[in-house]
Structure formats: C-alpha cells, structure tokens
Amino acid sequence: MKIQKTILRRTFLIAAFILAGCGGKEATPDPQAVLTAAAETANAKMTELAMATPIPTDTPVPTATASPTPTETVLPPTTVAPTTLPAGSTVAERVEFVADVTIPDGTVFAPNQAFTKTWRLKNAGTTTWTTAYSLIFFSGEKMGAPSAVPLPNDVPPNATVDISVPMVSPASPGQYIGYYMLRNPQGKNFGLGPNADQAFYVWINVAATGTVLASATPTGPTPTPGTPTPGTPGVTLTPTNTAAPAAVSNPTISVNTASYTGSCPYTFVFPIQFTVNQATAVTFRLEGGSGTPGVNLVLPADRTENLQPGIYSNQFELTITSSMSGWARLRILAPLDLSSPVVNFELTCQ
Numbered sequence: 414m415k416i417q418k419t420i421l422r423r424t425f426l427i428a429a430f431i432l433a434g435c436g437g438k439e440a441t442p443d444p445q446a447v448l449t450a451a452a453e454t455a456n457a458k459m460t461e462l463a464m465a466t467p468i469p470t471d472t473p474v475p476t477a478t479a480s481p482t483p484t485e486t487v488l489p490p491t492t493v494a495p496t497t498l499p500a501g502s503t504v505a506e507r508v509e510f511v512a513d514v515t516i517p518d519g520t521v522f523a524p525n526q527a528f529t530k531t532w533r534l535k536n537a538g539t540t541t542w543t544t545a546y547s548l549i550f551f552s553g554e555k556m557g558a559p560s561a562v563p564l565p566n567d568v569p570p571n572a573t574v575d576i577s578v579p580m581v582s583p584a585s586p587g588q589y590i591g592y593y594m595l596r597n598p599q600g601k602n603f604g605l606g607p608n609a610d611q612a613f614y615v616w617i618n619v620a621a622t623g624t625v626l627a628s629a630t631p632t633g634p635t636p637t638p639g640t641p642t643p644g645t646p647g648v649t650l651t652p653t654n655t656a657a658p659a660a661v662s663n664p665t666i667s668v669n670t671a672s673y674t675g676s677c678p679y680t681f682v683f684p685i686q687f688t689v690n691q692a693t694a695v696t697f698r699l700e701g702g703s704g705t706p707g708v709n710l711v712l713p714a715d716r717t718e719n720l721q722p723g724i725y726s727n728q729f730e731l732t733i734t735s736s737m738s739g740w741a742r743l744r745i746l747a748p749l750d751l752s753s754p755v756v757n758f759e760l761t762c763q
Contacts, residue, residue: 504608504609506538506595506603506609507537507604508535508537508594508603508605508609509605510533510535510605510613511533511535512532512533513530513531513532514532514533515531515577516528516531516615519616519617521617521618522619522620523582523619524583524585525581525582525584527579527580527581528581528582528617529577529580530558530615531575531576531578532548533573533574534574535572535573536568536570537570537571538570538609539570540570541567541569541570542564542568542574542597543564543598544564544565545597546563546564546568547562547563547564547595547596548561548564548576548578548595548596549562549594549595549596550592550593551592551593551594551604551612551723552591552592552722552723553591553688554583556581556582556583556589556591556615557579557580557581558578558579558591559579561596562576564576564595578593582617582619583619584619585619586619586620586621587618588618588662589616589619590615590616590662590688591614592612592613592614592723593615594612610721611722659751660690660691660695660748661695661745661751662687662688662690663687663688664697664752665686665687665743665753666683666685666686666741667683667684667756668681668682668683669681669682669683670758671759672761673760673761675762676762676763677734677736677763678732678733679732679760679762680730680732680733681730681731681733681741681758683699683731683741683743683756684727685697685699685726685727685729685753686724686725686726686727687743687745687751689721690722691722692720692721692722693719693748694718694719694720694747695717695718695725695745695748696715696717696745696747697743697746698714698715698744699713699729699731699741700741701739701740701741702739702740704738704740705736705737705738705739708733708735708739710731710739711731712731713731715746733760734762735760736761736762738757738758738759739758739759740755740756740757741755741756741758742755742756
C-alpha cells in the first residue's frame, strides 16, 4: 500500500511538470488532465511492479472450484416380501384342520378305556414345521395324554401331517373335551384361525359302567395322509351326542370351609371353574340363600369376562356376620343359562 501511494505521488508531480512545460509559463495546467495522466502512469507502473514481484512459494494459489456434481441417491435394500399367506391369515405359523382320522366328535367309550386320537392337520403358514415342533396339551380334559408329542416328520407349507396321541377315557360318565395346539422350537403356541390362536380338540362321551363297547384302539393299517378315513376302527357304537360342544360347559363350585365355628364376621371363599369351548363373553354370578330365618345374604355383583378356550378358574367371597346355614351355586347367565351343583355351608358364631 505504501509503494502504491509513493508511485501515485511521484507520477502526479511528473505529469504536472510535463503539462506545465508544454503549455509555457503563463499556461495554467488543466487539473483533470493532470489527474488522468497521473492515473494512467500509475497503472502502468503498478503493472510493471506486479510482474517483477515474485509470488511467495508458501502462499496458496487459489484454484477454481468446480460445482459439485450431484451423486445418485443410494436407497436402502428393498425388503423381499415373504411368501403370500393364505387368505385371512396374519401369521406365518398357522394350522388348518383337515380331518379326525380317528375318534370322531362324540365317540362313546367305556370308563378307563384306552384309545388313540389322530388328527390330520395342514401347514397353512409359510414356515416349515420340523420334528422340533410338537403337538401340546393346551387345556380341558387331559385324559391321560402326554403333555407334548413331537411331530413325526417335517411338514412344509401346504402339506399335511397325521399326529396321534394315546389317551384313556375318564372313569366317570359324562362329556369330556381336551384342547390341543402346536408349539414351535422357540416355545410359542399356535393353532387354528386367522390369528392362529384357536385350539383344536378331542371330544368324547363316557358311558355308564356296564356298557359293552368294542376296543377303541385302531387295528387297521395306519391312514395315509391325503386320504381321510372317517370313523374309528373298532368302535361301532353310534355316539349319543352328535351336537357340537356348547360355548361354556362343566360349571363347578366348592367352598373353603363347609362348617366354621368361631368369631364373626367370617368370610367364606367359593372357588369356581367352568370350561370355555370357544372364544366368547361369559356372564356369571354367585347365587345363594340361607336356611336360617332372618338371615339374608349380600351376594357379589355379576361378572362378565371375555374368555378364550380353556378352563376358567376364579372365586367369589361371601362375608357373613351371624350364625346361619346356607347354600351356594355358580350360575352362568350368558351365552347360555347353566348352573353348577349346589354346595352347603354353615357358620356358628361364638
């Protein structure tokens, strides 16, 4: 900057002197002309100086920067969609019931009679069932069956498999239902329905003692998958109950103490239980009464539960303040009207 000012000052004086000489002593220099000449001379000198001045080697020389070229956007890998699930299915492990190869619903047995139940099931999901998968007892009447039975072979999607379970009919006459599902190697249960959360079942009737029945153990050749054989070899008696199981069955009730003597008030506990045969809302209550004049029971409110298939257990409590004898029972109000046997209880206050 100092060099530039010095050049301008000297150039201005030289230009003024030249102009003065050319115009004579009496001529007055034109200020504008002096400035223009000074500027032109200064530019020339500065250009000459710039060309003679070396550029320091340690000073970075700016270079032209090219505009960045847009790069192609890299998207994440596309997820490969799994094999299409069957219509209505939302899960990859799902069972489709094909046939009761043995023991049709409602088959009648004598008490304590051995039999083998065989289901034919289809793999309606997208995962191959291996021999690490098992059929497992889920709920209801176990009838002497093992808790788990490994699958006999691998079952790819859309293939069927026959699974057999040895059982023994209960000792008492009545209707009995046992519920089963499959279990994968990770311990997750799955079964029927769009959400694979419904169990399949074995349903039998036990006749009164003395009824003569043929052996229920299959004696013929093992059924071949894909060719369902209705009926059960060796059982010829026509079932006495061919209707599908009710939504709820087998209500029972008990009492923690049938007779109590001591300080009052006292709370009786009534454990209850019933079998849910299909997913449904169940409304139920504790009903009871007193055989002692002047004693009225204050009963609990009705209950409603949304339940899945299986055995439902709960309890009611009843607090009584004075000596009395009474009765109680479990009453199913919906989806059907059904009552348990009555239990009796007695309280003596001291």
